Amino acid sequence: MIRVEHLTKVYDTGIVRVQALTDVNLEVRKGEFLAVMGPSGSGKSTLLNILGCLDRATSGSYHLEGIPINTLDENELAHIRNRKIGFVFQTFNLLPRMDALRNVEVPMLYSGVGPRERRKRAWEALEKVGLADHALHRPNELSGGQRQRVAIARALVNDPDIILADEPTGNLDTRSGLEIMAIIQGLNRQGATVILVTHEHEISRHAQRVVHFRDGRLVRTEVIAEP
Amino acid sequence: MIRVEHLTKVYDTGIVRVQALTDVNLEVRKGEFLAVMGPSGSGKSTLLNILGCLDRATSGSYHLEGIPINTLDENELAHIRNRKIGFVFQTFNLLPRMDALRNVEVPMLYSGVGPRERRKRAWEALEKVGLADHALHRPNELSGGQRQRVAIARALVNDPDIILADEPTGNLDTRSGLEIMAIIQGLNRQGATVILVTHEHEISRHAQRVVHFRDGRLVRTEVIAEP
Numbered sequence: 001m002i003r004v005e006h007l008t009k010v011y012d013t014g015i016v017r018v019q020a021l022t023d024v025n026l027e028v029r030k031g032e033f034l035a036v037m038g039p040s041g042s043g044k045s046t047l048l049n050i051l052g053c054l055d056r057a058t059s060g061s062y063h064l065e066g067i068p069i070n071t072l073d074e075n076e077l078a079h080i081r082n083r084k085i086g087f088v089f090q091t092f093n094l095l096p097r098m099d100a101l102r103n104v105e106v107p108m109l110y111s112g113v114g115p116r117e118r119r120k121r122a123w124e125a126l127e128k129v130g131l132a133d134h135a136l137h138r139p140n141e142l143s144g145g146q147r148q149r150v151a152i153a154r155a156l157v158n159d160p161d162i163i164l165a166d167e168p169t170g171n172l173d174t175r176s177g178l179e180i181m182a183i184i185q186g187l188n189r190q191g192a193t194v195i196l197v198t199h200e201h202e203i204s205r206h207a208q209r210v211v212h213f214r215d216g217r218l219v220r221t222e223v224i225a226e227p
Numbered sequence: 228m229i230r231v232e233h234l235t236k237v238y239d240t241g242i243v244r245v246q247a248l249t250d251v252n253l254e255v256r257k258g259e260f261l262a263v264m265g266p267s268g269s270g271k272s273t274l275l276n277i278l279g280c281l282d283r284a285t286s287g288s289y290h291l292e293g294i295p296i297n298t299l300d301e302n303e304l305a306h307i308r309n310r311k312i313g314f315v316f317q318t319f320n321l322l323p324r325m326d327a328l329r330n331v332e333v334p335m336l337y338s339g340v341g342p343r344e345r346r347k348r349a350w351e352a353l354e355k356v357g358l359a360d361h362a363l364h365r366p367n368e369l370s371g372g373q374r375q376r377v378a379i380a381r382a383l384v385n386d387p388d389i390i391l392a393d394e395p396t397g398n399l400d401t402r403s404g405l406e407i408m409a410i411i412q413g414l415n416r417q418g419a420t421v422i423l424v425t426h427e428h429e430i431s432r433h434a435q436r437v438v439h440f441r442d443g444r445l446v447r448t449e450v451i452a453e454p
């Protein structure tokens with residue numbers, strides 16, 4: 001399903017040069033639930049952005065369901081992102097001038113879902129994350145954890161094959177965090193492949209396998225007993 | 228030091244009306260270390276913003292070292308914020324077009340510190356949070372946890388009397404989180420008053436007292452054994 005070989009990412013802006021990922025090799029089976037852990041700055045978000053077709057590797061290869069992602073142009077990448085991937089960003093990335101409901105509808109605009117179906121599915125997604133009564137709030141009228149949950153609802157609303165979640169519970173109290181993990185785990189059981197970055201040991205135990213990063217390298221793999 | 232009585236905050240934008248805080252009564256002694264916990268949306272950031280003079284209560288009173296904060300105008304509030312308070316925002320709020328070093332210098336510009344001293348103290352603050360080698364990165368060239376640590380360095384660089392920290396370890400791995408708590412605890416021992424919002428039980432144990440919020444009300448106080 002996902003195959004990454006000798007993946008390297010260097011950021012070079014002239015002033016600043018950072019080797020964010022070095023020689024990463026990773027395979028993720030269809031339907032697997034993988035957790036990604038490691039210290040701050042160790043390359044987790046960088047990896048997720050490349051897997052999510054939001055950024056390109058500097059060298060190495062990335063195959064998604066056999067498709068060599070490096071060879072695709074921007075339009076093809078956007079198409080894959082929209083059809084296959086649901087992405088929960090570490091910094092939420094909501095559109096500031098739309099309310100929560102419209103923010104959740106955005107992925108469905110790109111995939112051509114009609115207006116009545118969009119509205120219905122957006123309401124259901126917000127109910128699922130406990131935010132139906134905040135649907136008309138804009139992001140600056142929401143708490144940190146509420147914004148995070150809107151970002152989660154938006155990622156799941158197109159029922160994606162692959163869920164990439166960058167610290168989806170970082171701003172949530174324990175109980176909301178467990179509710180979100182239950183939703184994600186439910187989708188995984190229905191067949192979605194899940195790659196989830198987390199700092200929290202508790203959260204990582206929901207996965208079947210955990211890979212650990214340090215200084216841009218994948219240094220350790222941990223197999224977890226059936227959760 | 229801090230005295231809040233019958234504090235209520237209502238957000239009313241026409242479309243949306245939310246009672247974010249209801250009848251909150253709280254006293255914080257000089258030099259105390261208080262943790263604030265509660266579910267997502269329970270009013271923690273709202274409280275911190277009012278304590279930090281970034282927002283005004285709808286009703287009730289707030290006295291800071293005997294000064295009735297409700298009666299101050301914008302200039303007086305800004306003066307108090309800059310001289311007395313270091314604020315770590317839940318969403319970091321870094322200036323996107325400045326590098327980490329200049330972001331950390333910002334509070335010192337307002338308090339009239341000279342350029343050489345600013346530069347020196349900004350470097351020291353970044354070293355303290357382990358980011359000296361990222362000083363020339365701008366926020367979009369930093370990981371989530373790195374941005375959070377820049378926000379922390381910026382809050383502490385003026386050696387404030389009061390530290391208000393809104394989930395300062397939410398984006399940090401366990402070890403970086405403990406390093407940050409050690410810094411904050413050190414400042415508390417030197418006399419700073421600390422009010423820290425957290426979702427993490429472990430982190431709350433560093434405080435001397437924990438107040439719990441639910442639906443905008445302070446529902447429970449917990450005294451912790453000497454940490």
Ligand SMILES: Nc1ncnc2c1ncn2[C@@H]1O[C@H](COP(=O)(O)OP(=O)(O)OP(=O)(O)O)[C@@H](O)[C@H]1O
Binds near residue numbers: 134143146247
């Ligand atoms: N500007 C605003 N306009 C309207 N409602 C708001 C605004 N800011 C916050 N709220 C609402 O006030 C309530 C409390 O928000 P607050 O940010 O204080 O919660 P919190 O306890 O910090 O939550 P979290 O743990 O998720 O950060 C929430 O229901 C939120 O939707």
Ligand SMILES: Nc1ncnc2c1ncn2[C@@H]1O[C@H](COP(=O)(O)OP(=O)(O)OP(=O)(O)O)[C@@H](O)[C@H]1O
Binds near residue numbers: 019373
């Ligand atoms: N656009 C960029 N330009 C330059 N360097 C960057 C850029 N984005 C990230 N970096 C650097 O790459 C490294 C890895 O960043 P990344 O965001 O992947 O870390 P992370 O593991 O997600 O960290 P965190 O847990 O703090 O979110 C960091 O040292 C960061 O400073």
Ligand SMILES: [Mg+2]
Binds near residue numbers: 044090166
């Ligand atoms: Mg990250």
Ligand SMILES: [Mg+2]
Binds near residue numbers: 271393
């Ligand atoms: Mg908050």
